[in-house]
Amino acid sequence: MAERFLGIDTSNYRTSAAVYEPESGFWQSEGGLLTVPAGAIGLRQSDALFQHTVRLHEKIEALPQGEVSAIGVSTRPRAVEGSYMPCFLAGESAARSAAHLLSVPLFTVSHQQGHIAAAALSAGRLSLLDGPFLAWHLSGGTSELLLVHPGADGLPDCTCIGGTTDLAAGQLIDRAGALLGLPFPAGAALDALALSAAPEKGYRPRVTACRFSLSGMQNQVENKCKTASARQVARFTLETVANAVLKATEQALAQYPYPVLCAGGVMASSVIRMRMRERFADVSFAEPVLSGDNAVGTAVLAARLYERNRT
Incomplete structure (x- = not known):
C-alpha cells in the first residue's frame, strides 16, 4: 500500500486539509473560504479561529479514508521568531490529537513553507527544494521575495530579501475590489475583470534593493476609479503590482541567479x-x-521529513 500523508492548514481565510502520496504523486485537497461579512475586507482572529474549529472536521472527512504514515500541520505564518496567529491553533490542536491517537509522527511547519512546497509540487519541480532558489510569497497578508535554501531541519530555509515595506499586494487588490463592489477576497474577480480590459501600463512603484511600497498605490487606484471603468481599474491595479514584482525580481536575479518559484x-x-x-x-x-492557501504543501513536507528521519 502506498504511503499517504495528511496535511492540515488553518490560515486566516481558508480551512484546508489534504492527503499526498509521494510514490504516485497523487494529492487531494479539501478546503473552503471562511465567511467574511459583506463589505468587509477581513476577519478578527477570534472569528477566524471559531470558524476553523467548526469546519475543519468537514474538510478532513471529505478526504479518502486510509492509513497515514505521518501528519504535517502549519502552526505559524512564517518560520521566524515571534511569528504567530491564533487561527493556526485550530489545525495544530486537531493534528496533535490525531497523531497521538494514530501513533504516527507529527511534523510542524510554517504556512509559508507549505506554500512553497505546494508550488514546487504543482509546478513539477520538487527538486527545487534540494537547492537554492528565489521564491515569491505573494498573498493577502504577505508580499515577500525569499532566498530559499535547504534547511538543516529538512525544511525550506527562507530569508526575506525583498518585497513590500508596508501594504501587502493582496491587501491592495482587496481594497481595489472593495471600491469596485467585488466580494472578498477579490483576487479572482479582479483578475477576470482585468483580462477583459484594454492593455494598461499601470503605475511603476519605486523599487530599491528589491523592496517597494504599495501604500501610496491605494490613492492611485482611488483616483483611477474616478475616471476609468471597473475593468480598467482592475487592470491598472494588477499591472501596478506586476511592475513592482518584476523590478524586484530583476534586482534579486542580478545578485542571486537562481530559478524563481511563485507562490501565494x-x-x-x-x-x-x-x-x-x-x-x-x-x-x-x-x-x-495550489497558489492560494492549501494544506497540500504541509503534507508534502511531512512526507519529506518522514523519509529523511527514516533514512
Missing part, C-alpha cells in the same frame, strides 16, 4: 503570470488551486 494567492493572477513569463526564462508557478 496573488500569484494566481493571469495578468501577473503573463508578465513574469514574458520577462524571465526560469520561472515556475503553482496551478491556481
